[in-house]
Amino acid sequence: MKFRDKNKFVKDNMKKNKSRVFMTVLATAMACAFLMVLASVGFGLHKYIVQDITETRLVTEVEIHGKDDPDNQYLTDEDIRYFESIENVKTVTRYRSLDNYEAFYTFDEYKVPYVTTRVVHYPSELQSNFELEEGRMPEAANEVVIGYHFSHHLEKDGEFIENAEVNMLNKEIILTVPQMKDGEQVTKDFALKVVGIAKQPTKQWTQDNYVNISDETLKEIEKFTETRLGTFLNPNLPEETIEQLKDFSITYSNISVYTNNMEQVMPILEEVQEKGYYAYSAVQELKEVNMIFSVMKVGLIFIGTIAVIIASIGIFNTMSMAVTERTQDIGIMKAIGGSPKMIKSLFLMESAYIGIIGSVIGALAAYAVSYGVNLLLPVVVKGMYGEEVGTDILLSYIPWSLTLISVGISVIVAILSGLKPAAKATRIDVLKALRRDI
Known part of the structure; x- marks a missing residue:
């Protein structure tokens, strides 16, 4: 049949x-x-x-958060040179954050508190696919790039302005940095020009309200505060801590190592961990x-x-x-x-x-x-x-x-x-x- x-x-x-x-x-x-x-x-x-x-995270990124060394936990330029020497490393980004939680920004009649101010290395940022929503990259010392949501967190007369969206591109913002001197709090204003706005985060709940300043601006802030990273000197701080803050050696709060492709992440992650670095990668989490x-x-x-x-x-x-x-x-x-x-x-x-x-x-x-x-x-x-x-x-x-x-x-x-x-x-x-x- x-x-x-x-x-x-x-x-x-x-x-x-x-x-x-x-x-x-x-x-x-x-x-x-x-x-x-x-x-x-x-x-x-x-x-x-x-x-x-x-x-939310690049799968080719290996985040370095410090070293497993009680006497030397800070990340320095020497560490960056080591990471850059590793085979299959595309670029190494690094951040230095302003360590002054009393500092704030003003724009016209608005105030912008609780902002992360940091110094970035733009050549490495561009290699890691850093993108702008508007504007251009900074060229002068007083030029900055702000996060996409920076202009959405404004205060006026002590009240938060809900859904405030002010165009700050090519406008001047003022960074006010306070410090304790001779038992009194004094402040200094730093005029900065917004020349770029970072690309909007892919996730709706991600808030991007940082300000990227130049290394020259941070040096001016340190000169005024007389402390590393512009740290505010609380009167209750021990003398030993204050002396440590007077050390102006360059250290980084965060370093990210970017590989050429995802397959190279785990070998590099394992290598830096064996060297005593605290490292993390999204690939590890994905696995x-x-x-x-x-x-x-x-x-x-x-x-x-x-x-x-x-x-x-x-x-x-x-x-x-x-x-x-x-x-x-x-x-x-x-x-x-x-x-x-x-x-x-x-x-x-x-x-x-x-x-x-x-x-x-x-x-x-x-x-x-x-x-x-x-x-x-x-x-x-x-x-x-x-x-x-x-x-x-x-x-x-x-x-x-x-x-x-x-x-x-x-x-x-x-x-x-x-x-x-x-x-x-x-x-x-x-x-x-x-x-x-x-």
Whole structure:
């Protein structure tokens, strides 16, 4: 019997028992959809967390936070030269932050408190893909680049101006630095010109309100405060600490090493850690996240497979009844020369069709449920907690790999469910079958 004839025979028999086949297909579809939706939670959370890590941090970056040396924890130019000498290092960025929490900025009638003021090395920043939203890079000593949200955190008459968005490009801002001298607090103003605004962060909740000043400006501040990094001298500080602050040697609060590609991150991370540096990389975190979610996804697929196995009981019953009802047809096929292999293939094809149709319907339903869950999640969270949730959050995500795995499991289980009834069909006695006595 040709495949086309087998296909027609199977379809005709399935049409004879539409209601029973429909219920079996429905059960298979529900099981497949359950498997996909359940596993999609693991895939969705995995994708969202990985996306969050890779968007907020560069995967080619190795952050250096200090040294494991109680007598010398600070990072210096010597350390930078060492990092730059490592093979496959693209660039090394470094920050020196103003250590004066009493300092603040003013712009016209506005005040901008609680701002991170830092000195950056622009050549290395440009190599690490630092970008501007507007303006240009500084050229003069008094020129600065401000963070994207700097102009969104303004105060006027002691009150925060909500949603304030003032264009500060090419405008002058004043940095006021206080210091204790002869028992009294004195201040000095430093006029700075905004020539660039940093690119907006990819994440909505990331607040970027720093000011990048020049090394010359920091030296002027240190000259006024007479302390390293412009530190404010609290009267209660011990004399020993004050003496340490009088040391103007250049140290860095943060250093980042950038590699040429992601594959080189872990070897470099391990090398600098062996040298006694406190180092961290998002790749290290990604590795742990991937391992955890791989176990989680396998577990969810296993639980979903149990539902498919339960649904296969319906396929087994349907095929067993089909064998019983078609006993005479089986006898006729055997009488005219039909082989047991051919008869067995007919029933396996039928169970496979049930699995394929059910899994396809289930897959389509799973995609619809996944889309609906992601669409309604922000609305539900806002209704329950009154908080906005980013539209990029994923609770459910169905990649093609999950679809193929789910459909494959459903079809294989369906075929296995039809094995015993198909084998039973091959053992039917021809004479008894023709007499309808079985």
